[in-house]
Amino acid sequence: MTDVATEKxxxxxxxxxxxxxxxxxxxxxxAGWVVKTLRKEGFAGRLVMIADEVHLPYERPPxxxxxxAGDADIETVRLVKPADFDALNVEAWQPDCATSIDRxxxxxxxxxxxxxxxxxxxxxxxxxxxxLPESLVQTSHLxxxxxxxxxxxLGERLRGSKRVLVIGGxxxxxxxxxxxxxxxxEACVVEGxxxxxxxxxxxxxxxxxxxxxxxxxxxxxxxxxxxxxEDHPRDVNRLRATFxxxxxxxxxxxxxxxxxxxxxxxxxxxxxxxxxxIVVDHFGATDDPRIFACGDVANHPSAWLxxxxxxESWANAQNQAISTAKALLGTFEPYADIPWFWSDxxxxxxxxxxxxxxxxxxxxxxxxxxxxxxxxxxxxxxxRGVIAINTPRELKLSRKWMNQGRTIDLATLTDASTAxx
Numbered sequence: 001m002t003d004v005a006t007e008k009x010x011x012x013x014x015x016x017x018x019x020x021x022x023x024x025x026x027x028x029x030x031a032g033w034v035v036k037t038l039r040k041e042g043f044a045g046r047l048v049m050i051a052d053e054v055h056l057p058y059e060r061p062p063x064x065x066x067x068x069a070g071d072a073d074i075e076t077v078r079l080v081k082p083a084d085f086d087a088l089n090v091e092a093w094q095p096d097c098a099t100s101i102d103r104x105x106x107x108x109x110x111x112x113x114x115x116x117x118x119x120x121x122x123x124x125x126x127x128x129x130x131x132l133p134e135s136l137v138q139t140s141h142l143x144x145x146x147x148x149x150x151x152x153x154l155g156e157r158l159r160g161s162k163r164v165l166v167i168g169g170x171x172x173x174x175x176x177x178x179x180x181x182x183x184x185x186e187a188c189v190v191e192g193x194x195x196x197x198x199x200x201x202x203x204x205x206x207x208x209x210x211x212x213x214x215x216x217x218x219x220x221x222x223x224x225x226x227x228x229x230e231d232h233p234r235d236v237n238r239l240r241a242t243f244x245x246x247x248x249x250x251x252x253x254x255x256x257x258x259x260x261x262x263x264x265x266x267x268x269x270x271x272x273x274x275x276x277x278i279v280v281d282h283f284g285a286t287d288d289p290r291i292f293a294c295g296d297v298a299n300h301p302s303a304w305l306x307x308x309x310x311x312e313s314w315a316n317a318q319n320q321a322i323s324t325a326k327a328l329l330g331t332f333e334p335y336a337d338i339p340w341f342w343s344d345x346x347x348x349x350x351x352x353x354x355x356x357x358x359x360x361x362x363x364x365x366x367x368x369x370x371x372x373x374x375x376x377x378x379x380x381x382x383x384r385g386v387i388a389i390n391t392p393r394e395l396k397l398s399r400k401w402m403n404q405g406r407t408i409d410l411a412t413l414t415d416a417s418t419a420x421x
Contacts, residue, residue, distance in 0.1 A: 005282045009332045012289045019119035020045040023108050025098040026124035027051020029059055029317040030295025032079040034122050037325035039088045047090045048116050052097040055148055056085050061314050063151035064175035065344055069182055070155050074148060101270035103288060120328045123278055123293040125263035132256050138230040141239040141253040145172060158185055161252035165241055169196040171343050172257030177218050178345040188249060190224040202360045205387055208369055216346055260312055262297045277310035282334040284324030294324040303336035305355050315340045338402055351395050356385035365414045381407045394420050
């Protein structure tokens with residue numbers, strides 16, 4: 001894959017002049033790593049970053065955990081300290097919003113009326129929290145969590161509440177519920193599917209998370225079809241949720257964590273190919289050789305998964321951005337990382353590496369339903385996926401074997417009495 005892809009990329013960019021002005025649309029983690037890497041790789045030209053948030057690039061994983069709990073703020077989640085960012089000599093147009101891309105003239109225009117001509121353009125716009133249908137929501141006591149300011153406001157509201165309703169039993173919803181319990185707030189999680197994190201986890205691990213949250217006092221309701229959110233009939237400062245079976249649930253407010261909608265509109269309007277994200281190659285290049293994309297918004301061909309995928313993860317936002325920044329300058333190093341994701345809930349650190357089908361049969365090493373186990377998904381005696389529950393060292397060793405394509409003996413792998421190494 002890589003040699004052919006590299007040759008194609010080099011050929012596509014061979015006729016282009018070296019960039020003097022690079023524009024980055026977006027100001028999150030991926031955008032931050034693009035500008036950092038460009039300067040590290042020696043780009044000395046004009047660098048413009050257009051972002052709708054007032055904050056310089058920061059990392060999002062702490063938002064549903066430490067920031068929400070009040071244990072972290074902007075100073076602890078920054079990607080780059082302000083003084084170090086100043087040293088990068090980036091024109092940060094913040095807060096502003098890129099509204100259009102004129103590909104013919106190579107101009108980006110913004111909401112405030114500014115415009116800039118680019119030699120290369122990077123779209124690292126991420127996404128927005130998916131919204132509940134307007135027909136369902138008849139109250140203002142509903143929050144979403146995507147930005148730092150939303151996390152800070154949500155944390156303050158949590159600390160002044162007795163009970164929160166969490167809509168969605170995915171990663172964000174479960175982390176919010178865990179943080180609420182840490183703060184002593186009652187939490188109810190409602191999920192329309194028959195199990196938690198059904199899109200990304202096999203039933204064995206969904207069941208583990210269900211028991212974990214119930215053991216920590218969370219009221220988890222599965223197959224719960226929400227039909228209405230409205231102000232409480234006797235207290236306008238609270239809300240009432242109504243479900244398809246006629247049951248109701250009262251809370252001080254609700255948080256919806258029902259997924260991410262990628263910000264692809266500006267690319268689509270410019271005629272850049274979009275299909276569940278902005279379609280890019282192994283180096284982050286779109287079908288326009290001057291335009292690149294990376295992070296949550298990019299749909300790339302994963303060498304490990306052997307299919308196209310749009311990944312929403314901290315590791316992808318960082319590492320794909322680094323690869324893309326190098327490609328902007330003519331250094332084509334394919335982004336071919338094994339997908340990696342992690343979540344912290346209560347005293348559990350859960351990490352997922354690789355490709356694990358929802359119906360996968362897992363080989364278990366360690367104690368499950370206890371809180372220390374490593375679960376393996378194997379194909380032809382090689383590890384294709386790992387779920388590590390409080391076993392980071394075993395995940396690290398598994399990653400090494402996966403990169404090597406090493407053949408594994410299943411009996412030895414699951415024998416917890418023998419060190420994995």
